Amino acid sequence: MTASAAPGKSAIPLATMLRSGIGLTIGRIAIAAALLAAWQIASGTIVPIFWISNPARILERLWSWAVSGSVWPHVYATILTTGLGYAIGGAIGAALGLVLGAWRRAERIVAPLIAALFCLPKIALLPLFVIAFGIDIESKVALVSVVVVFLVLYSTIDGVRDVDPDLIDALKLMGASRDEIVFKVILPSTLPWIYNGLRVAVSYALTTAVVGELLSSNRGIGYLIESSAARFDSTGVFAAVLVLVVLCVVVTEGLTLLERRALRHRS
Amino acid sequence: MTVCRLSGDAQPRLQGRETMIELRKVSKSFETRGRSVKALDTINLSVREHEFVALVGPSGCGKSTVLNMLAGLMDPSAGEVTYRGERVSGANRRVGYMTQKDTLLPWRTVEDNIRIALELRCRSSEAGERGARLREIIDLVGLNGFEKHYPSEISGGMRKRAALARMLIYEPETLLLDEPFGALDAQLKIIMQRELLRITRVRNMTVVFVTHDLAEAVTLADRVCVFSGRPGRIRAEREVLAAEPRDVVGMRFTPEFGALAEDLWNELKDDVGKELTT
Ligand SMILES: Nc1ncnc2c1ncn2[C@@H]1O[C@H](COP(=O)(O)OP(=O)(O)OP(=O)(O)O)[C@@H](O)[C@H]1O
Ligand SMILES: [Mg+2]
Numbered sequence: 001m002t003a004s005a006a007p008g009k010s011a012i013p014l015a016t017m018l019r020s021g022i023g024l025t026i027g028r029i030a031i032a033a034a035l036l037a038a039w040q041i042a043s044g045t046i047v048p049i050f051w052i053s054n055p056a057r058i059l060e061r062l063w064s065w066a067v068s069g070s071v072w073p074h075v076y077a078t079i080l081t082t083g084l085g086y087a088i089g090g091a092i093g094a095a096l097g098l099v100l101g102a103w104r105r106a107e108r109i110v111a112p113l114i115a116a117l118f119c120l121p122k123i124a125l126l127p128l129f130v131i132a133f134g135i136d137i138e139s140k141v142a143l144v145s146v147v148v149v150f151l152v153l154y155s156t157i158d159g160v161r162d163v164d165p166d167l168i169d170a171l172k173l174m175g176a177s178r179d180e181i182v183f184k185v186i187l188p189s190t191l192p193w194i195y196n197g198l199r200v201a202v203s204y205a206l207t208t209a210v211v212g213e214l215l216s217s218n219r220g221i222g223y224l225i226e227s228s229a230a231r232f233d234s235t236g237v238f239a240a241v242l243v244l245v246v247l248c249v250v251v252t253e254g255l256t257l258l259e260r261r262a263l264r265h266r267s
Numbered sequence: 268m269t270v271c272r273l274s275g276d277a278q279p280r281l282q283g284r285e286t287m288i289e290l291r292k293v294s295k296s297f298e299t300r301g302r303s304v305k306a307l308d309t310i311n312l313s314v315r316e317h318e319f320v321a322l323v324g325p326s327g328c329g330k331s332t333v334l335n336m337l338a339g340l341m342d343p344s345a346g347e348v349t350y351r352g353e354r355v356s357g358a359n360r361r362v363g364y365m366t367q368k369d370t371l372l373p374w375r376t377v378e379d380n381i382r383i384a385l386e387l388r389c390r391s392s393e394a395g396e397r398g399a400r401l402r403e404i405i406d407l408v409g410l411n412g413f414e415k416h417y418p419s420e421i422s423g424g425m426r427k428r429a430a431l432a433r434m435l436i437y438e439p440e441t442l443l444l445d446e447p448f449g450a451l452d453a454q455l456k457i458i459m460q461r462e463l464l465r466i467t468r469v470r471n472m473t474v475v476f477v478t479h480d481l482a483e484a485v486t487l488a489d490r491v492c493v494f495s496g497r498p499g500r501i502r503a504e505r506e507v508l509a510a511e512p513r514d515v516v517g518m519r520f521t522p523e524f525g526a527l528a529e530d531l532w533n534e535l536k537d538d539v540g541k542e543l544t545t
Contacts, residue, residue: 169340170370172358174384174437184383188374 053235061239071243077219078247081137081209085144086201093149093201094194097156102186107157118154122147123211130216137219140212147208152197159193160186202255206248221247268490270506271530273523277508280489284315286352287441287473288337293346294498295332306332308498309346319467319474321484323531324494324502325538330477331367332499334443337475338364350441363439365447367477369430371418377429378414381405384437400436407462408432409455424450428459435466441473448483460487460515468512481528481535486515493531496538503534 036055043054065071100107125146129139167185176184213222221244228236295307307329314320322330335341336348339359348355350362371380381404385397405411408428410421418426427450434442447463448456464487467474478484484491488507495502505527509518518524 164370166366166368166370167372169338169358170364170366171383171387173338173340173360173362173364174387175360176387180387184386185372188372191374 050232051234053238057235058238058242061235062242065239071224074219074221074224074240075243075247077137077223078206078209078213078221078244081140081144081212081220082205082251084137085141085209086148086205088141089145089148089205090152090198090201092145093152093197094156096149097153097194098160098182098187098190100153101157101160101190102182114150114153118150122150122208123215126212126215135216135218137217140209140217140220143212144205144208147204148201151201151204152194155193155197155200156190159190162193163189199255199259202251203248206251210244268504268506270508271523271527273485273507273509273518273521273527277510279508280511281315281318284317286313287316287318287350288312288314288475289347289349290333290336290343291347291349293336293343293348295329295336295341296344305498307343308500310499310501312492312501314473314475317471317473319464319476319487319489321476321478321488321491322494323478323481323484323491323535324499325496325535326479327497328494328538329497329499330494331445334364334366334445334475334477337443338362340364361439362441362443363434363437364443365427365430365434365445367445369418369426371426371429371433373418376415376417377410377421377425378405380418380429381433381436384433404432404436407435408459422450424452424455427451431459438470439472441475442467443475445477446479447476449479456483457515463487464513464515481531482519482524485524485527485531486513486518491531493534494538502538503531505531 039052040054040056043049043052049057062071100110122143126139126143129142133139133142163186167189168181171181171185209220210222210225213220214226215222217223217226221240224240224243225237228234228240290310290312293307293310293312294305296303296305298304306327310329310333312320312333322333324330332341336343337350337355337359339355339357342356350359371377372383375383378401382397382401385400405414408431410425410428410432413421413425418429421429427447431444431447448459451459460483463474466472476484476487481491485507491505491507492501493503493505494500507527
């Protein structure tokens, strides 16, 4: 099926790595522990604490954030921005891709425009969005949407182009209307491509949300990193980055699980 | 045209029938990578209502191209293709077309693939009636037990049979069949030939049937057209008169059958393999 022609995924899921033997796991823990210990010892002796903080302080900060609850609004804001932007961008990208893919003439007209916008670093649009939507999450949602739209749009257009024209002819002869051809041939045949675009877009959405927050925001993990750095609080920066790592792993793993379930359903 | 009588009491079946399909001075060329390839050269062919016409000829002589033009999927480069007196332009929805390559939808099971024609055409027919028809047709092509399989999970011959079922279930007035039984074993082929003849006679269908198998052509057709090598022309035509209902196995063992097959082979052999030697 066409799914095999779509670009494959390369990341090794965490679950597989964890299952790969006790020896390996112990080895990994040992290396991590050694690095952390070296960091703890080096800070304040070889390198000033001011620059690199240390693991004990970072843990302490994370604990106090968790206990006071001050970190949750930021985590929530980043998740909300990513999720909303992803959903809006994914829906628009897939719909637009289907329309443009199926309607060649329209696609030829707007193709240069889309190509130009595609190569534009979307982050350059952030100031515009901030002017239009304000400093709150709406401007970042818009930015994430734009990034996701293009990823899904391109993948969807490719998918529509890959539809076997003989299948369309076959249905036409059987009396299918234009709508029936879209819903019974083009859409099902393009679904794996749309899905693939959506999968790739997840990590872009998260990255874009955080970069947007770093640049101009009043909430979010990106904002937490930025505001800590502005106060020369390296402990805060490390702690916020750690929160981001955890969020990223949770999202990626969740996706892998979902994907497995979908595959099981297909086979 | 030469008429070949396969048995003494054979009667013409199609007297007084009107012309259904007509190709008038049809030529077809393809442009590929700047080169023009002439696939068909000034073909004249007419098919009457209820007639069963077989097209035989060497590979690449344009048989599939003829079917594509009848289905309205391709336009002729010169000449005219008409169906019931009207010029064919755009998909011809009165024909059912079983292409050389099967066009089953890979994401639908065998059953859902066969059903699709009913979803599209017979929007008014009742679910119960549809179910009965579906079972009947699956039975007919011998795909019981494979209803829930996907096309990628069945053999090439089974896919062909599924495609045949998909076409037969909605009973188009004209069937275009491109080597439908090529991938089947001898025994299954005979069964399918018998069923095809039965159904097309009962439903009064018009059939244009492409095959490489001369015996199959003689067994099934009212008329056999032999194409020359590329550019394809109609080199010879033979009308086949046989006693009805045709006995697809028995008729092969008559001397008349053998003589006709040999005659067709003589028309064909000069062109077959010509491409290999030149
Ligand atoms: N879509 C196309 N584009 C370009 N050339 C084509 C196309 N379809 C057919 N041809 C050319 O036209 C000629 C006739 O093709 P066609 O498929 O009709 O042959 P055929 O008689 O059905 O052969 P076979 O018995 O092998 O199926 C071939 O030389 C082929 O290369
Ligand atoms: Mg062919």
